[in-house]
Amino acid sequence: MTPVELMRELGAPFTDTTLLLAMVVFFLLGQLAGAAGLLGLWLLIVILPAFFRYLMAVLEARVSARKLEPPGIELFNWVQNGWTLLPLVVLAAAVWAVGTVADHFAVAAASVLGSLLLLLYPASMAVLAVTHSPLASLHPWAVYTLIRTCGARYLLVPAAASGAAGLLWALERAGLPALVLEFGYVYWFFLTFSLTGAVAARGGAAGLLAEPEAAEPEELMIEAAVGRERAATLDHAYGLLSRGNRDGGIAHIQAYIDRSPSRADDYRWFFEEMLRWEQTDPALYFGQRYLSFLLEANEQVAALKLISRCLVENPRFKPLPNDRDRAAAIAAAHGRDDLVAELQR
Numbered sequence: 001m002t003p004v005e006l007m008r009e010l011g012a013p014f015t016d017t018t019l020l021l022a023m024v025v026f027f028l029l030g031q032l033a034g035a036a037g038l039l040g041l042w043l044l045i046v047i048l049p050a051f052f053r054y055l056m057a058v059l060e061a062r063v064s065a066r067k068l069e070p071p072g073i074e075l076f077n078w079v080q081n082g083w084t085l086l087p088l089v090v091l092a093a094a095v096w097a098v099g100t101v102a103d104h105f106a107v108a109a110a111s112v113l114g115s116l117l118l119l120l121y122p123a124s125m126a127v128l129a130v131t132h133s134p135l136a137s138l139h140p141w142a143v144y145t146l147i148r149t150c151g152a153r154y155l156l157v158p159a160a161a162s163g164a165a166g167l168l169w170a171l172e173r174a175g176l177p178a179l180v181l182e183f184g185y186v187y188w189f190f191l192t193f194s195l196t197g198a199v200a201a202r203g204g205a206a207g208l209l210a211e212p213e214a215a216e217p218e219e220l221m222i223e224a225a226v227g228r229e230r231a232a233t234l235d236h237a238y239g240l241l242s243r244g245n246r247d248g249g250i251a252h253i254q255a256y257i258d259r260s261p262s263r264a265d266d267y268r269w270f271f272e273e274m275l276r277w278e279q280t281d282p283a284l285y286f287g288q289r290y291l292s293f294l295l296e297a298n299e300q301v302a303a304l305k306l307i308s309r310c311l312v313e314n315p316r317f318k319p320l321p322n323d324r325d326r327a328a329a330i331a332a333a334h335g336r337d338d339l340v341a342e343l344q345r
Contacts, residue, residue, distance in 0.1 A: 006156060009198050013190040018068045019058065025071055026051050027186045031179075050075035052088040055193040060129040062197025086134045087125055094121065115162075122157045122196040123147045129197065142312045148338065150203035157199055161192045229256070230266070234273055241282050250286055267293055271306075280313050288320045295323055300330045307331070307339055319343070 013019045026047070033043035053075050061068040094117045102110035123146045128137035136142045147154050168184045233256045241249035257266045267290045274283035287310045294303040307327060310317040319327045324343055331339035 006160075009195050010160065010191065012194050012198075013187050016068075018070055019190055019194065022054060022058075022071050023183070023186050023190055026054070027183050030182065030186070046076060049085050049088055051189075052091075053084040055189055056084040056087055056125070056129060058190065059125060059193045059197040059200075062194055063126065063129050063200045065201060083128065083132050083134050086128055086137065090121065090124065090138075115158075118161060119158045122161070122192060123150075123154065125193065126196050126200040129200070136312050139312050141308075141315060144338075145308055145312070146200065146203075150199050153199055153202060157192065157196050160195055161188070164188050164191060226262075230269055230273075234270060238277075246282060246285060249282065250289070253286065254289065263293065264297070264299075275313065284310050284314055284317050287317070288323075291319050291327065292323055295326055295330075300334065303327065304331060304334060304336055304339065307343070311339075311342055315342070 008015075013023055029043075029047045029051075033040040033047055036043055050071070054071050058068060060066070094114075098110050098114045098117070101113050120143055123143045124137045127139075127142045127146050128134065130146075131137065131142070165188060168181060168188065171184070172181055233253060237249040237252045239249075240246075240252060253270050257263050257270070260266050271283060271287055271290050274280070274286055277283065287306060291303055291306055291310075294306060307317075307319070318324065328340050328343040331337075331343060
């Protein structure tokens with residue numbers, strides 16, 4: 001990211017009309033809660049989750065290069081997309097942890113912990129935007145992979161966040177009006193999430209969220225029929241797996257894929273659906289077969305992404321014995337020494 005691009009990103013919350021409108025809306029809502037006395041506490045309980053849900057919408061829009069919509073009433077629906085509330089929960093836990101360390105140990109230790117959390121928090125939220133999985137966003141391997149993918153440019157996020165926070169602190173000590181400072185803190189959050197999305201997008205995360213092109217009505221009917229067949233196959237396999245017949249359940253899915261004209265799409269669909277189960281071991285067992293298919297098709301990048309995803313779910317994941325050397329060789333050829341180490345461990 002060039003200095004000009006960085007300056008553009010730092011000013012994005014003010015130059016992007018949608019972001020500026022959203023900042024003003026949430027700033028005014030915060031002022032209303034602050035002026036409402038005891039009722040304001042209840043208003044904050046409603047406003048804060050909506051605020052962080054919108055920040056996640058900003059991050060996801062930047063990662064996937066989608067158009068960001070202005071804040072709407074759906075943000076106040078706690079039931080829909082519950083994963084978007086995780087940023088607030090994680091931030092609250094981080095503040096509590098730093099405060100506890102400061103109280104019981106030393107301010108220096110709290111500062112170190114705070115710096116570490118500031119380094120990791122944006123990456124964790126970027127993983128959440130890509131996967132929509134709270135577990136994945138809190139997994140050290142997934143966070144490390146995101147940072148590694150972004151490279152040195154990722155450091156711009158915590159650096160910009162620290163610099164903006166330091167500037168606000170200095171302005172507060174200089175006696176800047178509280179109203180201006182409070183708007184500055186709203187800007188700080190928007191900047192952090194927007195810049196995180198921009199850096200993650202430049203690191204290649206955008207492809208993970210790309211949407212398929214719009215299909216024609218006849219294609220949609222065919223897709224619906226395929227979807228029903230897949231769902232019925234997966235339901236039957238789940239019944240076998242839940243009774244301890246792992247081989248039978250996987251074989252039932254494999255039989256469907258073997259007679260399908262779109263095996264690549266089928267492998268991906270069944271793998272993603274199985275990852276949604278409470279127990280992901282069957283998905284990882286199936287993932288070994290999926291990986292064999294990708295290696296046979298010489299889909300090297302897709303194979304490396306699959307291995308990374310499986311390792312996020314379980315660091316002990318290993319390809320099938322016949323695939324391990326080839327997978328390690330592909331990882332080495334792509335400069336993924338981290339995967340080579342895991343595969344040879």
